[in-house]
Amino acid sequence: MMLNILIDDKKIEAEEGKNLLQACLDNGIYIPNLCHVKDMAHPQASCRLCFVEIEGEKKPVPSCSVTVREGMRVKTDTPSVRRLQRSAFHLLLSRHFIECKVCPANRKCELQKIAKFLKVGLKSNYPLLLPKAVLETGKQETDESHPIFNYYPNRCVLCGLCIHVCRTTHGIALLTFAKRGIDTVISFYGEEDVSRLPGDKCLACVNICPVSAITLKSLS
Amino acid sequence: MAHEEILSEQEAIEKDIRSRVAAFEKARGNLIPILQMIQEKQAYLPPEAINTVAAHLEIPVCEVYGVATFYNQFRFHPPGRHPVKVCMGTACHVKAGDVILENFERKLEIREGQTTPDREFSIERVACVGCCALAPVALIGDTVHGHMAPSKVEGLLLRIRIEKEKAEREKVRGER
Known part of the structure; x- marks a missing residue:
């Protein structure tokens, strides 16, 4: 059964039982994520990047661990969501050795992609x-x-x-x-x-x- | 002890471990009790023992390793005859216990958690040993050395090595 959900004022349809992150990605709405792949039975929710705000819930939640519900209203770009994502991202970078120029991942690196999306640099705000x-x-x-x-x-x-x-x-x-x-x-x-x-x-x-x-x- | 004797003793221990492991029921929940049993018998987890456990429980070797490395109670190097324990409790930390640790590491050319190739010394970091007034503290064997300083490290190690040489010389003299 297909469910109707509203993401950032955009109506999308998602299959029942799917997780919210997958539903968004399938509909071309990007949410930063590292530890999720399609059809994962039990998302680990360990990267702490895929936060969204859902109407009716007090705090932002990691979208990979939420199953879609009919009539769900979701925001993916609120200030508190971005703050959480940037903090999590900088924590990841605090133990990441940066030498993009010689790194084989250069230009296809998820970290570079996420940094660009979140409009932050690759230098961590936290002590290395x-x-x-x-x-x-x-x-x-x-x-x-x-x-x-x-x-x-x-x-x-x-x-x-x-x-x-x-x-x-x-x-x-x-x-x-x-x-x-x-x-x-x-x-x-x-x-x-x-x-x-x-x-x-x-x-x-x-x-x-x-x-x-x-x-x-x-x-x- | 002659080389063959050490080898046969080692073999006997391994055989003993294998039979003890076999006595455990093949259940994932037994992984940690088995590892604890081996550590108790052998004082560390040798690679052969990890393979034995994985084969018995039919789980990947790396999974056994992953679980074992998660817990501080398991060690992967045999303890030395003179285990060096450097205190990293609050008082010793404030009094630069990490510098003492680094000095032992440099002088013995091993890292924390490792054992020298001659199995004379091993280094461990421990939380409070209970004599904070003497900070920074290091234990060599059961002897407490308080008010440690980087300059004392070499002397302590040298004394143990000289004592060992002396004992060996006396042994040789006694045999004559």
Whole structure:
């Protein structure tokens, strides 16, 4: 069944059961997001970028975790929504190593796209939380433990899409979040044995990464 | 101890771990209890043990690693014979405990959470050890060293190394 909803005074139709973020994106209304992909059963709502205001609700809510309802009235560009998005974005950037010129994601990077959309620069308003060694040497860390991929923890935004796509492709995830808090990284632990890997055949995690934090070794 | 002896002892421990792991029911909920059991027996989680657990519970190795690294109680390097614990409690923090930690790291050429290749020393950061008046504090083994200063670090490590050499020399003399 199709439901009618009103977004920024624009009438759209959305299928029942869909989440609000997907409904907006399908109708050409962009809401910044990093950790969401189409048809995700349980959106993680971890990037904190897809906030919207819904009439009747006190505070802005992440649109990926809201299911569309008939007659819903939504605003995607109120001052409080933008404030939340900019704060979340700057927090993400506070642990992001910026060297766009030599970064393989340059020009197709989600962060650049979101910065442009939110009309903010890529320099964080918050103190940088990069590891000491990175700040001192001006060189980012590289995890080269995987035989095929390189992982760049200081680029990674920890959206978890690589884990999600790996799990949906192979039934189990061959990578994982490791450690916690500010030290959290993606880890390929235990998958160093090339014979057990899908190898060059599966580049799902490389292709889905919005910031090129996982790249093919042969290309870097 | 001879090299073969260490190896056979290691093998015995691994076999023991494998049989203990096998005794657990194959349920995801048992992951942390199993890891705790291994850590209790071996004082750390060696890579082989992580593989054993993953195979038993039929979950990816990286998932076991992900869970284990989330908790501070699990360690991935064997503790040294002289574990160095640097206090990072409030008082020690204010008195620049991080500088002490950095000095130990530099002198031993390992990072916090790691063990020297000869397994003599390991470094850990701990929260308050309960003698804030002596801040900054470091523990080497069970001995508390209060009012630590960067200049004291080298001397402490040297003393332990000299004592070890002395003990070895006496042992050799006793055998003669």
